[in-house]
Amino acid sequence: MxxxxxxxxxxxxxxxxxxxxxxxxxxxxxxxxxxxxxxxxxxxxxxxxxxxxxxxxxxxxxxxxxxxxxxxxxxxxxxxxxxxxxxxxxxxxxxxxxxxxxxxxxxxxxxxxxxxxxxxxxxxxxWMMFITVYGAFIEAADLQAGDVVLIPAASSSVGLAAIQLVNMMGAIPIALTRTSAKRQQLLDAGAALVVVTEEQDLTAEVLQFTGGVGARVVFDPVGGPGLGKLVKAMKTGGILLAYGALSEEPAQFSYLDLLIKLPTIVGYTIWNTSGDPARQKAAVEFITAGLAAGKLTxxxxxxxxxxxxxxxxxxxxxxxxxxxxxxxx
Incomplete structure (x- = not known):
């Protein structure tokens, strides 16, 4: 029993x-x-x-x-x-x-x-958090050293895992958070920049940090009205990975921004990776190695x-x- x-x-x-x-x-x-x-x-x-x-x-x-x-x-x-x-x-x-x-x-x-x-x-x-970010960044985005990555809802467990993996790959994580309450914690967790979205202009902060280029990868679990600001903050030809829908409001963005930024927008779930035996095995091996090296914790x-x-x-x-x-x- x-x-x-x-x-x-x-x-x-x-x-x-x-x-x-x-x-x-x-x-x-x-x-x-x-x-x-x-x-x-x-x-x-x-x-x-x-x-x-x-x-x-x-x-x-x-x-x-x-x-x-x-x-x-x-x-x-x-x-x-x-x-x-x-x-x-x-x-x-x-x-x-x-x-x-x-x-x-x-x-x-x-x-x-x-x-x-x-x-x-x-x-x-x-496993949920690290397989999710492995599949998103390694498989879907082909993350490379030096890439700038926007991480909305960065204080979530998946957001924190994303910061770790992005740093592990030599890329640059920008953490987004609504209020300043968790700003220092996010910096301590390895974020290169924290943007407090209720107090700062997201697009302006990201473009200033990247010298006007923008972020190549956006890893978004929110959607909603703020999606347009994420697109504006992207590098031309970047990729936006949508892995959640925390906002109950419709996603909003300008079609003109799509023509300017030419982003690839991809829906992603953990099942893309964990549901395939070969991809799950590769993810587990990558994560286990990262844990052993102290890069993932x-x-x-x-x-x-x-x-x-x-x-x-x-x-x-x-x-x-x-x-x-x-x-x-």
Missing amino acids: SRVIEFSSTGGPEVLEFKEVEVADPGPGEVRIRVKAIELNRAESMWRNGEYIEEVKLPARLGYEAAGFVDAVGPGVTGLLVGEAVNTVPAFSQNQYGMYGELVIAPVSAVVKHPPGLSFEEAASI PRIDRIFSFDEMVDAHRYLETNNQFGKIVVTV
């Missing part, structure tokens, strides 16, 4: 329910994991609210990232031993699997070996206990965190 978390109706954190269930033996291509730590993602909050890119089928489980020990392996699974430390990466539908539990089933295609030297809390926090804001999962979700939705939220089991 194991405690897991489910919800029978969509809504706020209070819809999360603890259930005592019997966890079956893993089937073909599956692994059973005894969980030690779980990482919270914005995608799970959206899923719980019924606002995710996939329609939720109730009653539902949730959770993408967990770290723990292999408890059992299903038929046909090779390369993993019972008792071995492993992590899960976002490479499945939450309609099929959910990592919020003491004992969970995961598809082997989403199970990776635990990186050396990391705690379970640290390992649970790395986990950043945990706060740790909750499993019993505090509802409180952890409430904290996630305050948007006050600087780094990842982790739950220990």
Whole structure:
């Protein structure tokens, strides 16, 4: 028997329910994991609210990232031993699997070996953010040393991961944040420049910093009315990667700016990378090497206990965190 978390109706954190269930033996291509730590993602909050890119089928489980020990392996699974430390990466539908539990089933295609030297809390926090930025910058944007990169919502976990990877590649990260409250933290995290968008002229600041050239890469999870300012701040022929839609307002930009800047605008999700076995393997190897070299590092804001999962979700939705939220089991 194991405690897991489910919800029978969509809504706020209070819809999360603890259930005592019997966890079956893993089937073909599956692994059973005894969980030690779980990482919270914005995608799970959206899923719980019924606002995710996939329609939720109730009653539902949730959770993408967990770290723990292999408890059992299903038929046909090779390369993993019972008792071995492993992590899960976002490479499945939450309609099929959910990592919020003491004992969970995961598809082997989403199970990776635990990186050396990391705690379970640290390992649970790395894969969503680092695979997302790897796929965006290395695969989609072909990031090169010296490229200037605009990072809106830079104090998010993915934003912080982006700053690290951009620096790792010898490129130049410009962090965007709405207020000055997190400005120094972003500079300390490695941003070459921080633009406070509610107090400064974004386009003017970026063009001044780049000598009038603009940023070659924009990595935007927001959209909305501010998209036009991002386009204006771009280098001619640059690439804008849209990986989220935090703004509920329509995206706005000038067609004339499109003719002037000639940007490539690409929609990107982690599934582009994690859903392809060869690309996922390359991403995991790149991230593991970056962790070992100290170029990529986990950043945990706060740790909750499993019993505090509802409180952890409430904290996630305050948007006050600087780094990842982790739950220990």
